[in-house]
Amino acid sequence: QQQVKQSPQSLIVQKGGISIINCAYENTAFDYFPWYQQFPGKGPALLIAIRPDVSEKKEGRFTISFNKSAKQFSLHIMDSQPGDSATYFCAASYSGGYNKLIFGAGTRLAVHP
């Protein structure tokens, strides 16, 4: 019940295209859903996060869509750029859980010029 399932494992997108990464969770107590971006040799960095009281959050080219009834959320990267090539992790945590983040397995995104 603590799992967060992420797909796809890897993704290749052409420059200017839309990258879509999906995550699903089981624990209905989860109430915070961040996405982290990790470049090779670096630590993960928060990209964007959402709470279940909204169905969508947009920051620049990055959008999270959240479907509470389906227990799914996704990251959309519009106008994907080669500089977006990185590994993306979805995660989830819940109030009272001491900010314990449960991470998905990660998606390696490659944006080709």
Place this chain on the structure above:
Amino acid sequence: DTAVSQTPKYLVTQMGNDKSIKCEQNLGHDTMYWYKQDSKKFLKIMFSYNNKELIINETVPNRFSPKSPDKAHLNLHINSLELGDSAVYFCASSQQTQDTQYFGPGTRLTVL
């Protein structure tokens, strides 16, 4: 002016040795974490301290012992290193529960 720093960046050692990884944050955060990232890049929390008190202790072998001398530091000591301990270890910090976690650059541990 690095926010979360870790030393060393690389650590190569023999099986059976004891080693420590140090972490410091200058963000004034109350909570610090240790994560392990395995060869498949899977990230899993190991420990968390809030104001020097252990609040998360996942199912980790007791060869791993975290120590927080103050709010700005969280060290990880590993006894009797095993091949399976080879991974990248990340330290992170946050201000409060469900705040953004800021990760350090990682320490790549290789056990031979």
